[in-house]
Amino acid sequence: MVQPLFFPGGDIGSLAVYGTVNDLAMCGARPRYLSVSLILEEGLPIAQLQRVLQSMQAAARRCGVQLVTGDTKVVERGRGDGLYISSSGVGEIFSPTPITPRQIRPGDTLLLSGPLAAHGMAIMSQREGLAFESPILSDAAPLHEAVLDLLEAGIPLHCLRDATRGGLASCLNELAQQAGLAQQAGLGMQLQEAQIPIDPVVAAACEILGSDPLYVANEGVMLLVLPAEAAEAALASLRQLPLGRQACQIGKVLQRAGPVTIQSRLGTQRVLDLLSGEQLPRIC
Secondary structure (H helix, E strand, O other): OEOOOEEOOEEHHHHHHHHHHHHHHOOOEEEEEEEEEEEEEOOOOHHHHHHHHHHHHHHHHHHOOEEEEEEEEEEOOOOOOOEEEEEEEEEEEOOOOOOOHHHOOOOOEEEEOOOOOHHHHHHHHHHHOOOOOOOOOOOOOOOHHHHHHHHHOOOOOOEEEEOOOOHHHHHHHHHHHHHHHHHOOOOEEEEEHHHOOOOHHHHHHHHHHOOOHHHOOOOOOEEEEEOHHHHHHHHHHHOOOHHHOOOEEEEEEEOOOOOEEEEOOOOOEEEEOOOOOOOOOOEO
């Protein structure tokens, strides 16, 4: 669900494909087949529907997946927000070992595949009618190629997560909780603020709209948790692809129970808790 349906750098159609492809990739799977269900609001222009379907077709072709089945329903005017898309996918497991929060260990390194917050700010800037000298484009993109390259290179991946709704901070809190429960031991995570890439225009938009980029949704950025000794090889692999050119190491996993923390450029620390209040609606 996204509003508007068309935004700088993407639309609801490509977003549905990339989102499902990325969910499969985060499990270490090669995406193969997708199903798509459309919920159309009465009065949706046929031209818009055709544009969305063409975008989905192009996105599926780019990802090497097939749209094999689906369904269509129409709801009354005013009850469907234009268009909703429900997608589901099937993939072929490619990773030799499970990629889950259960595999996270103290001493692991945290990597980020690219700059934060572009997707959420692209949508919010358009909603608010903000214009910048350099337009903000959504980062929506498929991540499976980057993951498959890492696996083919034999790089061990303990956990992967695309930092979508709730952003990087919420993603880290969820992983810390899940990993700690699985191992029955406390695990903490610490970030280095100076190492987290954020485009200056995106940062300016976040400041204007009062949003913390660490909590803003992304659609083409993933968090990687892996052994520290594999970090350099993983970064080299990621940087060979356009979406990973700014990949970087942003922190580490600690052997302690406690909140996710971030060290500022001044050396102080603050807690990154789960997002409080309402998340941005209809963002992904």
